[in-house]
Structures are given as structure tokens and as C-alpha cells.
Amino acid sequence: MMERVIDRDGLADFLRRRRELLHPADVGLPDGARRRTPGLRREEVAQLAGMSTDYYSRLEQSRGANPSEPIVASLARALRCDLDERDHLYNLAGIAPPLRWAGRHISPGLLALVSRLTDIPVIIGTDLDEILWQNELADVVIGGGAGRNLTWLWFTDPEVRKIFPEEDWDVHSASHVADLRATYSRRMGDRDITELVDGLTARSEEFRALWELHEVAVRRLPRKRFLNAEVGDLDLTCETLLTPAADLRVRAFFPLEGTDAREKLDLLRVIGTQAFS
Numbered sequence: 001m002m003e004r005v006i007d008r009d010g011l012a013d014f015l016r017r018r019r020e021l022l023h024p025a026d027v028g029l030p031d032g033a034r035r036r037t038p039g040l041r042r043e044e045v046a047q048l049a050g051m052s053t054d055y056y057s058r059l060e061q062s063r064g065a066n067p068s069e070p071i072v073a074s075l076a077r078a079l080r081c082d083l084d085e086r087d088h089l090y091n092l093a094g095i096a097p098p099l100r101w102a103g104r105h106i107s108p109g110l111l112a113l114v115s116r117l118t119d120i121p122v123i124i125g126t127d128l129d130e131i132l133w134q135n136e137l138a139d140v141v142i143g144g145g146a147g148r149n150l151t152w153l154w155f156t157d158p159e160v161r162k163i164f165p166e167e168d169w170d171v172h173s174a175s176h177v178a179d180l181r182a183t184y185s186r187r188m189g190d191r192d193i194t195e196l197v198d199g200l201t202a203r204s205e206e207f208r209a210l211w212e213l214h215e216v217a218v219r220r221l222p223r224k225r226f227l228n229a230e231v232g233d234l235d236l237t238c239e240t241l242l243t244p245a246a247d248l249r250v251r252a253f254f255p256l257e258g259t260d261a262r263e264k265l266d267l268l269r270v271i272g273t274q275a276f277s
Contacts, residue, residue, distance in 0.1 A: 020039035048078035075089065118137065120265065162227070
């Protein structure tokens with residue numbers, strides 16, 4: 001095993017310079033009061049990356065704990081790094097960059113696009129159904145947050161199913177497995193998908209039975225019904241967009257025409273904003 005070598009000074013300098021190049025509008029933040037220094041504040045980057053301000057500040061000061069791979073990935077997203085900048089950030093942190101498929105990296109352009117969709121729930125996930133990003137309305141409607149693997153939780157955590165009507169559970173189960181089977185055949189032998197399938201096979205009898213059917217289909221559930229404690233049933237349609245490499249997916253949930261879902265989403269935007277603040 002090769003010893004991990006971190007360029008702490010280079011990492012600190014790169015983080016600081018990327019932060020200073022960004023404007024609040026670039027990451028969906030208000031300009032606020034007049035700023036004494038250019039770019040984003042440290043606490044804003046920390047918030048975007050899902051870490052404490054103290055931890056991020058230590059990285060910019062060339063000290064603190066060695067950043068893990070998930071931390072580096074979060075920083076690359078928060079600082080809107082392109083692929084070259086992302087790879088450079090990984091190298092500075094002493095971590096081998098991901099292969100040049102999207103992996104868990106969301107491009108700055110894609111983040112800028114989805115950040116403007118505030119009146120519908122939007123999530124970005126991997127082809128293994130791991131959530132990388134979701135907007136505030138998705139937090140309210142779907143719950144949870146980034147870092148969850150929805151397929152894993154569907155078969156291992158009964159609480160996840162409670163936001164869907166019970167009569168829809170079988171359809172969702174079959175869809176999860178058929179979609180995972182399509183990814184499995186496309187990325188045969190990759191460690192992450194092999195571990196996911198082996199883990200689900202060991203943990204869930206339902207998954208094991210569905211997996212043995214060998215049904216293959218990229219997930220396309222145009223209509224989804226959600227249960228919400230505040231507004232009741234939500235009838236939404238799901239539009240899925242694939243990145244060029246097809247390993248990241250944007251799912252946007254629109255109100256179903258002829259229902260009261262639009263009014264309910266508008267109400268949840270208000271309720272959700274109040275709850276978060």
C-alpha cells in the first residue's frame with residue numbers, strides 16, 4: 001500500500017482561490033450585505049458542502065484532519081469545480097480521482113440549472129440510486145437528504161415506504177430491482193454495484209426473489225403518488241433526464257394535471273421554508 005501524500009498548502013490555496021472566484025448567485029445564494037472580501041464566505045462553502053465551518057476553515061489553514069473522499073467530493077460540488085479542477089482537488093488531497101465518468105461529480109452547469117427549479121421537487125442521483133443533491137421542496141416531499149441510497153433503504157428500512165401508498169409498494173419494488181439489474185449488466189464487475197447487490201441479497205428476501213426473476217428495465221415510472229402529513233396525497237409525474245454518460249440522473253417531479261397537486265406543492269414550499277429556518 002502506498003502512503004497517502006497530501007499537499008496541505010496546495011489544497012488550502014486551491015480551496016481559497018476557488019472560493020474567492022465564486023459569487024453567491026453562482027451557487028443560488030442571495031448577495032446579502034456588502035462583502036469585505038471577494039467571493040463566498042467560508043461558512044457559505046461549508047454549508048454547501050455539508051460540513052462545519054470550523055472543519056472547512058482548518059482545511060484553508062493547512063491543518064486539521066485528512067479529508068476523506070466523500071468530503072473532497074462534496075467540496076468539488078460546493079466550489080463548482082469542472083472535471084479538471086475536481087481531479088486536481090483529489091490529487092491535492094492525496095486521493096486518486098474518480099474515473100472520467102461522472103461518478104458522484106455534478107457539473108457546475110447542471111447544478112446551476114437545477115438550482116433554479118424551486119417550485120417542484122428535484123433530485124440528482126447516481127445510477128445506483130444514491131442521492132447526491134436535492135432541493136428544499138424534495139426535502140419536504142421525499143425527506144432525507146444527500147448520501148442516501150434509495151434502493152438499499154427501500155428493501156432494508158420500512159420507514160422509507162411510508163411516503164407511498166401501500167398498494168403501490170409492489171410496483172416500486174419491481175422497478176427498483178429491474179433498474180438495478182440494467183445498471184448491473186452495464187457495469188458488470190464494478191465493486192460498488194457488486195457490493196450493493198450482494199448486500200441486498202443477504203438482507204432482503206423480497207429483493208432476492210425479485211432479483212432471481214432477471215427482469216431488466218431502466219426505471220420509468222411516469223406517475224408517482226406521495227403521502228404527506230401536511231397536505232395529504234400528492235399526485236406527481238416524474239421526468240428523468242440522463243447526463244451524457246448516463247450515470248447521473250436528474251428527476252423532476254411535476255404536478256399531475258387535473259389534480260390539486262400544484263396548490264399543495266405551493267403550500268409545501270411555504271411550510272418547508274418556515275421549517276428549515
